[in-house]
Every structure is written in C-alpha cells, then in structure tokens.
Amino acid sequence: MERYDVLVVGGGINGAGIARDLAGRGFSVLLAEAQDLASHTSSASTKLIHGGLRYLEYYEFSLVRKALLEREVLLKSAPHIMRPLRFVMPHDSAMRPAWMIRAGLFLYDHLARREWLPGSCGVKLGRSPLGEPLQDRFTRGFIYSDGWVDDARLVLHCALDAKQRGAEILTRSPVTEARRGRELWQATMATPQGERIVQARALVNAAGPWAESFLREVAQPAHAEKLATKHLRLVKGSHIVVPRRFEHDHAYLFQNPDGRIIFAIPYEGDFTMIGTTDVEQPREAIANFALARISEAEIAYLCEQASRYFKAPVQTSDVVWSYAGVRPLLDDASGSAAAITRDYALETLHEGAAPLLSVWGGKITTFRKLAEDAATSVAEMLGQPRPAWTQGALLPGGELAAWSQRSSSRPDEDFERFLAAVQQRWPWLPARMARRLAHAYGTRIEQLLGPATSLDELGRHFGADLYEAELAFLHREEWACSANDMLWRRSKLGLRLDAAQRAAVAAWCDARS
Template sequence: MLVVGGGINGAGIARDLAGRGFSVVLAEASDFAAHTSSSSTKLIHGGLRYLEYYEFSLVRKALQEREVLLRSAPHIMWPLRFVMPHDAAMRPAWMIRIGLFLYDHLARREVLPGSTGVNLRQSPLGQPLKAQYSRGFVYSDGWVDDARLVLLNAMDARDKGASLHTRTTVVAARRHADHWIATLRGPQGEWRVRARALVNAAGPWAESFLREHAQAAGTEALATKSLRLVKGSHIVVKRVFQHDHAYIFQNPDKRIIFAIPYENEFTLIGTTDVELPADALAGFGKASINEQEIAYLCEQASRYFDKPVTPSDVLWTYAGVRPLLDDASGDPSAVTRDYLLETHAAGGAPLLSVWGGKITTFRKLAEDAADLVGDLLNERRPAWTEKAHLPGGDLSEWIGAPQRPDTDFERLLTALGQRHGWLPPALARRLARAYGGRVGRVLGGAEKLQDLGPEIAPGLHEAELRYLVREEWARSADDVLWRRSKLGLHYTEAQRAAVANWFQQLASDAPSSPSSPPFPPSFPDNNHMQRDRSWS
C-alpha cells in the first residue's frame, strides 16, 4: 500500500493498515504534521457548535471517539473542562441547555463528567471575565498535543513494519490494471514503488495531487471532488487566567472562539475561518495569520475578558488550512467537518482518497479507510485500533494496571520521580508528557543529570535530541522546537539558535557520500528499508 501524506489521516491510515499485516510505504513531502495537523486548536471534542447545523451524526461519532483516544495515549491527551459564559444576545439559555443535554447523551461517557451550570459571580471561573457575565455553563471535552499525536501514529506504523519517508514527494503515480507505479523523490534521490493500492491522504493537497500527479490507466478522471481551503489562525498571549479550565466564547457573527490554558505560561486563543483560493498552498507553502485575523481574535476575546487582549500582547501565532469537502455552504464556518472516503476501483488498481475530516475522528476515519482498502483487494482483515495504545500510551511498566486515563498520568509522574529522583521536577513532567511509558528510552541508562549529555538549551539535553533524531524523524531545529515539542515558545532567539547549531553540527559530522543520508535511519532495520526500495 502506498500512502501519500503524513498528516494525522495519512499517519493513522498507515498505522491501521500496517497493524492488519499489509506492507505499507508512506511518503510525506515535508515533516510529519508540518501543516494542518500541527495547527489545530488542539482539542479532542465533539464539536458543540455543529449541533446548530444539525450535524448529529458527526457530533456523535466524534463524541464516541473522545474516550477511546484518551485511553490510547493519556500522556498527550487529557480531559479539559470548558466554561461558556452566557450571553443572552447570542443564544437563549434554554437552547444551550438542550445542546449540552444532547452533548452529554449522544455517546457513552465513563471518564468525562457531564455539563453543569455555574454562578460566575461566585466562582473563580468568573474572575477573569467582565462583571456583566453572571452565569454560565461548564462541560467536558479533551486536549491533545496534535503534532505528537501524528508522530505516535507514524511510530506505531513503523513499529508494525511500515516504511515511512519524510521530505519525500510523490512526483508521479501511474495507475495500471492491478498496480500503481509511483516515483518518489527524497533526500536519498529518486526511486520507484510498485503498490497494489494507493491512498491519497494529502490533506489540503488531495485534490491537486490527483489532478497534477496521479495518472489513470484510461480516460477516467481521478479527481471528482472539490475541496474548500479554510484557514484557521490562532494567537498565543501571556496567561490570562490562573485556573485549569478553558473558555468558549460566542461571537456576534455566530462563530465561537476558545481561550485555552497553554504550555503552563500562556493562553491560546482561536480560531478564525478565512476561505482561501485553491492555489493558496502551491509548492507546499505555509499558511500565516494576517493583521485582520489578529485584530478579530483580540476583539472577540476582549468582549469577555475584563482585561482586554490587544495585538501588542501576542507572542506567537500559527495558522493551518482545513481541507473541507465542498458542500456548497456559503459560510465557511458552516462547511461540514465530516469526512468522505472516495474509492476508484473500476478500470484499474484501487485508489482511495480522503476528503475532509477532523482530528478527533482520525482513528475512525483510518479504520474505515483500511476496511475499504481490504474490500477493494478482497482481503478484509479485522480492525484492531479501538482498544490499542499508541506508543508511550501503555504505562503499565511504570504504574501497573491502568485505572483512569485522567489519573494514570499523575501515577506515571510519581513513579518516574521515584526511579529517577535526580530529574528536576519540571523536566520530569515535560518528558513524561512527551514520551509517556517510553520515557525510559529517552533516559537510557542515565543515573544523574550529567549522563544526559550537554544541555543544548534549557531543559533540552543531547540525549533527548539524539532520541528524536533516531526514533522520531527529527531533522531540524524546527522539527524539535515546534512539532516534537513547543520548547520554541519558551526559548529566546539565542537558545533556539543553539538547537539549530546542534543540528548543523550533526549534519556536518555525517558521512559525505552522496548515497548516505545526512542523518541515521529512523529505524534500525536497514534491511527492511532496502526491501522496500527494491520494489522499483
């Protein structure tokens, strides 16, 4: 199977297929989660606002997935409570109560508590807000480190035998009667792959990939759907409130924004919905926020917070492009976030294209996609991911039998402190959050802090960097500072430069042969990689 795209859907599909025993090659033109999948609002949620658009099926599907995901990786996902201040001018209280009742009961909950009302004048949750907001509602959803979620899926796919290649583009894919021949171009040159089926999970580039790079055997058009590219932008400011709940704010334009505790010291505010032209991401370009979006987010947050949020408060921004299936909605906010899996089987080797989707439903999307691929090949193999852990999500080595995903992490942190009391508490917590049950692989045989090697930047030692290069495809400072972690947000320019210098030194120390990659392979089984390359 050849999977095109290393965002959350591509990585999830590669993992699912590999776990069913299929032989899988994945090509990602940039880094894992380099675009949309690291630029979300970082929520595992049903999508409360989608109830207004009668998207009951989508909301139910997403609600069902919340606790499945929380159990699979409790180190990078955890429950989060949301506060909705009531603004009678936006929506009447009875409508919100009905919506929250549905939200609580459309899917089974075992971990997440239900919704409740709150007197904001008597609760710490109301302290950051303007006095006019006297009542509100509190409900549950979840938080996720989105970029690490993609990495964990990629790692699990690799652990199950898949061959994954970053910085590698599929420059051509030719469909034949019973196979595809694809030309891949990456750091090690150009090679060809013969595959029984092709999965197009290129996200915002899914449509353009089919039109520009995939060739049918006959006259059949492979690109039959259209995407709407909708940019969602976020701002990060110094921490606006001290408690651990998030806020959901209703805006006069009927949209909503979130204000979420972020990286301990900050508040994340987003998102926008700005439609982009179809060619906005030509050449794998990155989306960026504009001044109007910054002003919008500051203005809407300031409608609720007692202390206004201004553009001068913004410390960092990011933007991603959602590849939404064009359903002819006039308002970008109303475009469905559900996904469609389209298959082409008649007249040639199978093709499956992924249109749309959201991060919360990625596992179900991947499961459905793997089912379809099996059907197309007359090799339906059983699904397996619903009860499975992602890498690092199995904490049993540290804490024994799991109890609840929302408390198991704290038990892991306690066990880590007992085994490695020399770790500074802040570093121990960060490593536990990032690597979960695999944190021992990062620490190796270290018995004191100095055993982790030089401290390249505050709290970032050479042992961790080498682990990220060896195990997680890290090839640049940006990979580490903004996707494998968010340390870049905490560091000064000089500290970020120190990490970049480390990577430059690593590259300069690598073998000079043109046939040798500048970094060690992402997995130790070189024979496995050679076996894949020999398919040409």
C-alpha cells in the same frame, strides 16, 4: 523494484492513521510525506478532542455523535499526550438564549455514552474562581467536558506505531509521479538520498489540502476527472498564544457577535492559546498553503473577541507566537466557511485498474474511525479483508498502567500515577521537566533517559529544560531533522528559548543533516 501492498501519500493525521491501521492488519505499507510529519494542517489545529458543540446548530448530529463516540476511545489510547478538559461557556444573553444552550448541552451529554467524562452543569461565575478573569457582566455560565491533544505528537505516535508494525515511513520525500496500471501503481519519490521508484497494489491519497492537486498534477493528470468526483473547500484557521490569562485548569468557549466561537485554552503551563479563525482560501493559491501565516486582521479579530470577555484586554502586543493551517474541508455547498461540514468522505476507484482511495475532509477527533474505514475499504479492494483492531489499542508510550501496576477507568489518573513513578525512578529530574517528558514520551521516556543518573549525563544544555540527549532522541527515533521539527512540532520549547538558543539548536541540527 520494491513492491508494497499500499502506498500512503501524506504524513498528516489521516495518512499516519491509515498507515498504522493497515500495517496492523498485516499489509506491507509505505508512507511518503513531502516534508515533516504533521508539518501543516495536523500541527495547526485547536488541539481538541471534541464532538464539536457548535456543529449542533448546523444539524450535524451524525458527525457530533461519531466524534463523541471517539472522544473517550482516543483519550484512553494515549493518556500521556491527551487529557480531559473542562470548558466554561460564559452566558451572553445577546448571543444565544440560555434555554438553547441548555438544550444543546443536553444533546451533547446524551448523543453518545460517556463512561467517565463528567456531564455539563451550570456555574455562578461571580462565586467561582472560573469567573475571576472575566468581566463582571458575566454572572453565570455553563461547564461541559471534552479533551485536549498534542496534535503533532499524535501524528508522530501513529507513525511510530505503523513503523513498529512493519510500515516504512519516508519524510521529506514528495511523490513526484504516480502511474496507475492494471494491477499496480508505480510511484516516483524525490527522497533525500535521491530518486526512488516503487510499486504498490493500492494507493491512498491522504494529501490533505493537496488531495485534489495530487490527483490532477501527479496521479495521471490526464485522467484526473476519473479519479475524483468530490472537491475541497480550503479554510485557513489561525491561533495566537499569549501569556497566561488565568490560573485555573479549565478552558473557555466564547461566543462572538458574528455567530462564530473562539476558545481560550491553557497552553504549555505559562500561556493561553486563543483561536480559531475561518478564512476561506482560493484553490489557485494551493502552492502557498505550505507557507500559511496568520494575518494582522486575524490577530486583531482574536484579540478583540477575547477582550469582550476578559477583564484585562488582550492586546496584539501580547502575542508571543502564532500559527496557521489550511483545513481541507469537504465541499458541501455551505454558504459560510464556519458552516462547512467537518465530516469526511472516502472515495474509492477500483474497477479496471489498481485500487485508489482518496480522503476528503475529516478532523482529528474522528481520525481513528476514518483510518479504520479506509483500511477496511483498501483491504476489500485488494481482496484480503482483515478485521479492524485499533479500538482499544494503545499508541506507543501509552502503556502507563504497566509502570504503576494499577489501572483505573480514568486515564488522567493513570498519568498522575505514571508521573509519580517517573519521579521516583529519576529523582534528579526537576519536577517541571519530569512532567513535560512524561507527557511527551510516556513510557518511551525510558529510551530517552536510559541509564542517566544526573542532568549532566544528558549532555549539552540548550536552555529551558532541553538537553542534547533529547535532541539526539528526536533525531534518531522521531524523524526530526530541523529546529522547527524539534522546537515547534515535537515540542513547544521554542516558546521558552530565546533567539540565540534557538539558533544553537538549528546549528546542532545542521551539523547532522
């Protein structure tokens, strides 16, 4: 029977991050994901690397500082799939007074050291292109810095790094049973090739919204009360995508009368993404979380709140795509869903039997630190403490400076130099396609394009700038099996293909399943 040091259950951002960290410390790791990598919560975020400005109102200073400390670390680790982003907050005196916003932004600028992200400032919207899309009543506002990330590809890159460091990654392989022995866990998985039974010295429960149900229904359900003392509150967050509402490269933060906020963010060049909502979900509905969908009421809410700011109202008929995911938030007894902490907790169980670590809560911005803390705990429980290593480490494809033979302190500048090198090496690539491939794959673009000297050599054209060579690469190198994997998680090309073209991609995938 195969034996590993650690079995990680869950292929979202936390599971992939923990598998990567442990593999980098020299442990043998198996990651088992029931469906596709990032198939739920971790591909349904607002896609921000941020401290969480609004959390200051809930006195979450420790969480905000932790996230701010991670912000620039992450932006440097994968400058192809992450980028700095400036946010505009129009001032609405009916919401929060200007002095409160200034105080919050001062804290946001100074809770953690910034090496290169610019600080906050005021802006006169009537004299700036940033004010052109907004209603005339907004005459001033504030600008601050955070970052943007392709969330699904971040998960993928962590899994790729884990694999390169020796971990085994299994997708579409739910763990159907996990039995805890004195020295080992024994787990059964339903893989596409059939049932597989393995042993592991430790088990990490990183099942996200399913973390509690995994313990109660899979990992010795008769003793579930001994395996978990914490609980989750499950909150659905939904987003809509509409045709581009503004031409500049900044994002907006809008304050709503209900005390919440929404973002309007440049998305995939031709679109604007608007979100998110906070709709608490009953625990008994856990079986349906994989089918999370935005409701008509949520669509109407997001359109209504965005229309309070934009000159041109956002209509429900404008929505070209939407997505929703269920966030597993650590239950801290907060009253409203918006007030629930976005911090995380790691719960360990070691005495008397094989070690178990469960992950409760968390957010994308702090995933690396969570993974580092989790890997340190697992290593200590196994009696083999090993040093942390991920701070300052690059993710696969992020070695951009090597291509331009020049590195700056700004990863966004490194990306532009890398893009120039890509265009010089493959001059036949259309500019838009070159930028998309450079963002998605970083230096791994060389593996995708190989010796090709023209678009014709990339094989069948499926529409937009999608060619068969890319589909084959996603299938071969990135665990992509279905059209959804390829068009909505590995890329967002589903936005640019029509129904017939999407069906052609699905048929291509079916022929190889």
